[in-house]
Amino acid sequence: MANPCSFCKAECCKSYTITATAFDILRAMQRTGRSHEEFASLHQARLLAFDPDMTLDMEDDSWIYTLGFRSHPCVFLKNDRCAIHDCAPMACRRFPFTLAGELNTRFCPIPSQLVFRFRSPDVPADKMTHELEAHKKIVKEWNKKPGKKSECIGFLLEKARAIQASVP
Secondary structure, three states, rough: OHHHHHHOOOOOHHOOEOOOOOHHHHHHHHOOOOHHHHOOEEEEEOOOOOOOOHEOOOOOEHHHHEOOOOOOOOEEEEEOOOOOOOOOOHHHHHEEEEOOOOOOOOOHHHHHHHHHOOOOOOOHHHHHHHHHHHHHHHHHHHHHHHOOOHHHHHHHHHHHHHHHHHHH
16 A cells, blocks of 8 residues: 555644654664754643643743754654654654544645555554653653753653663
């Protein structure tokens, strides 16, 4: 079956802020050999637009972890294609399917929308849900003792590595 994204100009990657978990960042680091500073950053959160359980409290404001310094377009977008789809954030690999399995093809051209209707998401909902829950626990732990922005990413990655190491 055709790749639905082959009909598209990557509007989702250009229009959405790509929220990432610490696990997403670790996967991208391992696959690309790049340091997290090269592609991930904390982005000021607009609380109405983001899951509050993913929002990191800092001394100066609230932040989310994203790909890219502005994340528009995604730093891994090359010639309107994802250069790291096999290790991209789970939200990207699952798009345009929601966790409930519904399609959100607002940015998708008609041919892509038609192909997606006959296709399953690249990542199962339970796998993404499990990883999101683990990330949210790390965020909750950080938020109990919010520190400086400069300390946050190291904290998130260290906790995610420990969880990864404990999973067989």
